[in-house]
Amino acid sequence: MLIKNASLIITQNKRREILRNKDILIEDNIIAKIGRGLKGDDVLDAKNKLVMPGMINLHTHLPLILLRGLSDNKSLFDWANKLFPFEKKFTKEDIFLGTLLSCIEMIKSGTTCSVSEYYFSDVIAKAIKSSGIRGFVSETISDRFSISGKINDALKIAESLLKEYKDDDLIKPFVMFHSLDTCNLETIYRTKELAERYSVLLGTHFMETYKQIKAIKIKYGYSPIEVLEKKGILNENSLGDHIGWLTDKDLNLIRRRNVKLVHCPVSNAKLMNDGFQTVSNVLNKKILLGLGTDSPASNNSLDLFEEMKSCILMERIRMIGSNTIFRGPINAQNLLNMVTINAAKILKLNTGSIELGKKADLVLLDMKSSQLHPLIDVISNIVYSCNSSCVSDVICNGKIIMKEREILTFDEEKVINKIEKKKYF
Amino acid sequence: MLIKNASLIITQNKRREILRNKDILIEDNIIAKIGRGLKGDDVLDAKNKLVMPGMINLHTHLPLILLRGLSDNKSLFDWANKLFPFEKKFTKEDIFLGTLLSCIEMIKSGTTCSVSEYYFSDVIAKAIKSSGIRGFVSETISDRFSISGKINDALKIAESLLKEYKDDDLIKPFVMFHSLDTCNLETIYRTKELAERYSVLLGTHFMETYKQIKAIKIKYGYSPIEVLEKKGILNENSLGDHIGWLTDKDLNLIRRRNVKLVHCPVSNAKLMNDGFQTVSNVLNKKILLGLGTDSPASNNSLDLFEEMKSCILMERIRMIGSNTIFRGPINAQNLLNMVTINAAKILKLNTGSIELGKKADLVLLDMKSSQLHPLIDVISNIVYSCNSSCVSDVICNGKIIMKEREILTFDEEKVINKIEKKKYF
Structure with missing residues (x-):
């Protein structure tokens, strides 16, 4: 999978680097390359998205x-x-x-x-x-x-x-x-x-x-x-x-x-x-x-x-x-x-940061969310202003689990309906 | 406007009633009727929505x-x-x-x-x-x-x-x-x-x-x-x-x-x-x-x-x-x-509850949000589990301000873009 043109990447690497307008290439479940102009299949457009570790x-x-x-x-x-x-x-x-x-x-x-x-x-x-x-x-x-x-x-x-x-x-x-x-x-x-x-x-x-x-x-x-x-x-x-x-x-x-x-x-x-x-x-x-x-x-x-x-x-x-x-x-x-x-x-998980060789557990935030603005201090915004409404996409182990807030792996509505029918209380 | 078939209405009236599957008729900016089978123009489908005061x-x-x-x-x-x-x-x-x-x-x-x-x-x-x-x-x-x-x-x-x-x-x-x-x-x-x-x-x-x-x-x-x-x-x-x-x-x-x-x-x-x-x-x-x-x-x-x-x-x-x-x-x-x-x-505002004669300042929550389930105590869920991601629609003074999370009154993207261009810091 190729995450294309991410507006911001919060790497959480040792230098706590924040990258701008870069691609992330994921091979199998591993972050294989981070850079500009990368080629790959299964492109996820991350323009106007922030990528951070899951x-x-x-x-x-x-x-x-x-x-x-x-x-x-x-x-x-x-x-x-x-x-x-x-x-x-x-x-x-x-x-x-x-x-x-x-x-x-x-x-x-x-x-x-x-x-x-x-x-x-x-x-x-x-x-x-x-x-x-x-x-x-x-x-x-x-x-x-x-x-x-x-x-x-x-x-x-x-x-x-x-x-x-x-x-x-x-x-x-x-x-x-x-x-x-x-x-x-x-x-x-x-x-x-x-x-x-x-x-x-x-x-x-x-x-x-x-x-x-x-x-x-x-x-x-x-x-x-x-x-x-x-x-x-x-x-x-x-x-x-x-x-x-x-x-x-x-x-x-x-x-x-x-x-x-x-x-x-x-x-x-x-x-x-x-x-x-x-x-x-x-x-x-x-x-x-x-x-x-x-x-x-x-x-x-x-x-x-x-x-x-x-x-x-x-x-x-x-x-x-x-x-x-x-x-x-x-x-x-x-x-x-x-x-x-x-x-x-x-x-002891090989996740938690966006670095080469790490497993691809990634979360995308929608930069159109008001909570990310102004961009004076993006870490402050993530921690003190954002909430779950900012999360647009979720990738775990190299697979897209949620796309534009729709969970792809199972039917969430069915789960909720079944629970409401059961009435545990 | 007619809010049709709201799954739940959190009235916040004196008896703190919670109504199920009812309609709310808004005439001009006022809540005119609450009941079943109401007739009216500008229908807002509130099936699978919870309505609460703004x-x-x-x-x-x-x-x-x-x-x-x-x-x-x-x-x-x-x-x-x-x-x-x-x-x-x-x-x-x-x-x-x-x-x-x-x-x-x-x-x-x-x-x-x-x-x-x-x-x-x-x-x-x-x-x-x-x-x-x-x-x-x-x-x-x-x-x-x-x-x-x-x-x-x-x-x-x-x-x-x-x-x-x-x-x-x-x-x-x-x-x-x-x-x-x-x-x-x-x-x-x-x-x-x-x-x-x-x-x-x-x-x-x-x-x-x-x-x-x-x-x-x-x-x-x-x-x-x-x-x-x-x-x-x-x-x-x-x-x-x-x-x-x-x-x-x-x-x-x-x-x-x-x-x-x-x-x-x-x-x-x-x-x-x-x-x-x-x-x-x-x-x-x-x-x-x-x-x-x-x-x-x-x-x-x-x-x-x-x-x-x-x-x-x-x-x-x-x-x-x-x-x-x-x-x-x-x-x-x-x-x-x-x-x-x-x-x-x-x-001293004539709002804050959903009652006849009150001004229609209303918020709709999406009942498909996981945070509203299970429905053991809906007030607890609203206060302790919900966040802004649950809010789908907002009505103020009888007018729809936000529909399915899209603000209708002004261009939010334009506001954010203008602010990011200015760089105040």
């Missing part, structure tokens, strides 16, 4: 979109308790449809890869694959929240997923234990063993509420991060979600073990479980940090434009009265890094 | 969109100082184009009325009028920030605007003194006299930063609200922007004088000038409160969907550690009220 949502639970709006004004545990009876009734078809509804929302807001944990991960993998975008998928491993109630069953599903998608280009299975709060140490060790055996990421929810942290301290005598560190769980393949309550001591351990972090500002705020740790502090410690929307039932969106802007707004609210804020490293460029190149580094 | 942005400075992205990581005064040399160079044509660029963004995000203060208010009024939406427009009155430097000139412009648009259906001139910080008392009295003589709103920026409040306390011995109250400035026609640093004592004065308030959560957070006062507390005191984006150079958007969601997220961040949050009155319905019916009440 965005990566590092933490979500996709099928829960089926319950968004059901439980809005509650704190984390009351929210989850309200959802649970409905979740228990989900069929495989529900999971498939819910995942596809989430895919519509991700594609339309420029997301080409998500990291999702939930039950029925085999069904989720199939749905994401059929949508044409990338998905890191894990089965929920938890002593407390398991649907079938049996850890062995969950581990079996996790392992069969690891086998089935071992060499898949789009679906990357990984392993996740739900949290130190909901898993005993034996479960965590078994999960870790599985991750190591298949050389995949080991994810977990670092604590979401202060109450959880206090409970862990009473049970183990240490903070959750300290416990995980002492038990040998943390290493460079660890991915920890939710940063709100991490102490500076925790961050130092995280840095030492080269653990990667995911911040979910919107969901944390909406569920009232955010803490006092700042993004600026995490970035200052040179810890790799990305963004996630968390569940679309708590967020209630899957929109990384919104997540980037919310991230900095909430950081500033959190720092009212402090004089440090404008010296902190959080700005539009850093926010864009979090959802592109840094997220790709966390996942 | 939204009202209660505080902004529209032409400043020309400088968005120029001054992102600064606190209020540094931000303003960076803009000022560029603002001084603005020509009338710049102001006209900038206002139209802002109109594009407002129309596409479902806003049919804005309240804007800036210089060249005569030009702003003309631009808004040509876009077809409503505008409350005021000339900046300030001893410190005046462009010409002369209060008499500014008051003359303000008065000529009051005369010219006295009976206009779309443009409503009002009067605003910039703030107690930037105007001496004589200027404030003259501004108030003008507002009273023409029976219009008297707006002002209540203090934006804590530093300003301290300066006022040193100068006058009281908080800004107390000073304005003691000097007889506050009454039911007063509109105060920015609520962050208001004390409970201030709120009680505001309540007693029936003053109306405007909260600008995104801009306050981004400029790091938000305080500790909560929206829940303001609502609990039964003070009429609406939302504004503030300047598109600080926000950097003009999107009330974003403003509603950000409002509640920041409220919750602000209340970390408090147990009161989920008992507070802030929720999706209240947020929608702030940008529709309550905003209309503040402006």
